[in-house]
Amino acid sequence: MPAIKSLEELKRVREEALAKKQLKATPGNVQVIVAMGTCGIAAGARDTMKSVLNFIEAENLSGVTVTQTGCMGMCEQEPIIQVVMGDQPKVTYGKVNAEVAAQIMKQHVQGGSPLKDHVLPI
Amino acid sequence: MKTKRAMILVSADSESIRLGANELLENLKEALDAYGLQDEVDIATIVDTGRSNILPIVVVYPEAAIYGPVKPGDARYLVEEHLYKGRIAEDLLAPPKELTGQIGSLRAHKGYNPAEQRIVLERAGRIDPENIEEAITHNGYEALGKTLAEMTPEQVIEVVEKSGLQGRGGAGFLTGRKWKFVRAAAGEKKYVICNADESEPGTFKDRIVLEGDPHVILEAMAIAGYAVGADEGYIYIRGEYGLAYRRLQHAIEQAEEYGVLGRNIFNTDFNFHIHLHAGAGAYVCGEETALIESIEGKRGVPRSRPPYPVTHGLWNKPTTVNNVETLANIPAIIRNGAEWYRSFGTPSSPGTKVYTIMGNVNFSGVIEVPMGITLREVINIYAKGMKPGSVLKLAQTGGSSGSIIPAALQDVPMDFESFRKAGVSLGSGALLICDQNTCIVDLVKVLLQFFRFESCGKCTPCRIGTQRAYEIVERISQGEGKISDLDTLINLAVEMERASNCGLGQTAAVPIRDMLKHFRTEVEAHIQTGTCPTGICEMMTKEVEPI
Secondary structure, rough: OOOOOOOHHHHHHHHHHHHHHHHOOOOOOOOOOOOOOHHHOOOHHHHHHHHHHHHHHHHHHOEEEEEEEEEOOOOOOOEEEEEEEEEOOEEEOOOOEEEEHHHHHHHHHHHHOHHHHHHHHO | OOOOOOEEEEOOOHHHHHOHHHHHHHHHHHHHHOOOOOOOOOEEEEOOOHHHHHOEEEEEEOOOEEEEEOOOHHHHHHHHHHHOOOOOHHHHOOOOOOOOOOHHOOOOOOOOOOOOOOOOOOOOOOOOOOOOOHHHHHOOOOOHHHHHHOOHHHHHHHHHHHOOOOOOOOOOEEHHHHHHHHHHHHHHHHEEEEOOOOOOOOOOOHHHHHOOOHHHHHHHHHHHHHHHOOOEEEEEEEEOOHHHHHHHHHHHHHHHOOOEOOOOOHHHOOOOOEEEEEOOHHHHHHHHHHHHHHHHOOOOOOOOOOOOOOOOHHHHHEEEEEHHHHHHHHHHHHHHHHHHOOEEEEEEEEEEEEEEEEEOOOOOOOEEEEEOOHHHHHHHHHHOOOOOOOOOEEEEEEEOOOOOEEEHHHOOOOOOOHHHHHOOOOOEEEEEEEEEEHHHHHHHHHHHHHHHHHHHOOOOOHHHHHHHHHHHHHHHHOOOOOOOHHHHHHHHHHEEEHHOOOOHHHHHHHHHHHHHHHHHHHHHHHHHHHOOOOOOOOOOOOOOOOO
């Protein structure tokens, strides 16, 4: 990465990153975002993350990107994961342990229907 | 002196007195006498309660029922209903306060709690903290670029000063003014320090920022460096924040790679390097001069002041020390201007505040809301109410060095000015919400235990004062206190406030004062009857004297 030399270049980097991001949000692509702040990790977000990754590997899924983020302010509901299916709105799940994560991957990511019991009303 | 079972507080600010508070107080006393309750019920006055439209106010503990407006003629009825018959006089209860305009203007963002205004936490929880490009797509480093390309250091300071941003570490000093002092200080070499040694128990707002969005701190520190004329910065991070440390380290590497930190930032001749320095678990190192000593490799004890760090800070060079939350406001202020920032919060305390909520409430977590909303709103709206069966007794702000806020003050707008007027402090923004099963003596004992342990020992009032205060409160909690202990405690508090070298000893006196100011009845119950009204304190079994 060459150093950013001006505001214009910063804007260009932003456009490129945005384009990359939009590419992820196209039909057929899925983003799974795991909240990995200390609160999430303490509540077991690492196991959740592992479970998601294992599922992807076991089922040989393609087009799924798994990323992490920080605390969203709802520490009580951790571990939290968010699923974005293509260009559809974000679905946020609370209290997602490894088991629930696998279920979400199966029902929501593969099957296309959100797991109603764990959706956070936000 | 007999044990009191209840306590009545009557508001006695000038407006209440104009509306008959003095007469009300007399009538209440008379009514207590008439029902023979004068030995069971304590009565005292309080000042600013934050509810100017329902004065005079009467608060009755332990239920913390807030009545208002109470006319002098209502006194007898109130005493009869609440204290004689023991039921709350519903028709006199104060109406729940209307929402402050602050909340009304908030747009409910999708994806957040009810309605929040996120400035500090704008990106935290939305972006991948380990990917600088995600930060850049959400306006990251735009403010730094703008600063270097279009603004002089004086202009940066002017914008920050105009925005009215106050330090969010607890003291509330104007950030713009601090930067001005450092810029004006003599010398070539200057430093920027980010105080990330967040050690107040229950406070974790800074951790959320550091873990969720480390780039905002790097950007803000570089802007601060440009403004005050520094080319080096330190982040003093709490030793326990391992994850935040690693993410910051990673963020610094990425930012240097992208040319937004390090040498020739944005191809200008401005250089700024950031070093990470982990603390080792000492609470006192959150105090700015102790923090500086610690970075210098010495033992973490506060320096005598003056001279202040703005002229003689790190290695005796002019230094600005800013809290994480304070710095996280800077890029947004530069991007959107001072006027925009002032549109949030109150005129005396603009902007937002991050609160961490915990305790006997239905929802604990982190919120960012404009300055000036009230505790009642925080509990009812964001914390989704008290747990079933719980009644608010008190809230503790800002970890251990904050104030104990009785339910009577839950309608005071939470901003620096209003809190100062009501005699409490905002602290660092941790809100520990406690219900009726909390024993005040037990709570203060725990707080003093913390201070006793964390006192660095440099100055006598703090070292000995916290120890003695703890011993006395512990004795009271074991049912072996004396009434004279309360005077001793007050004396200790006064001496600690006056003579301590730094904030630790001064704030250690606060819980003692708050306990005796708002909950004296409960403390006296421990002493007089040797029992704890809430049943929390374990009393020593006393030997029964043979008849």
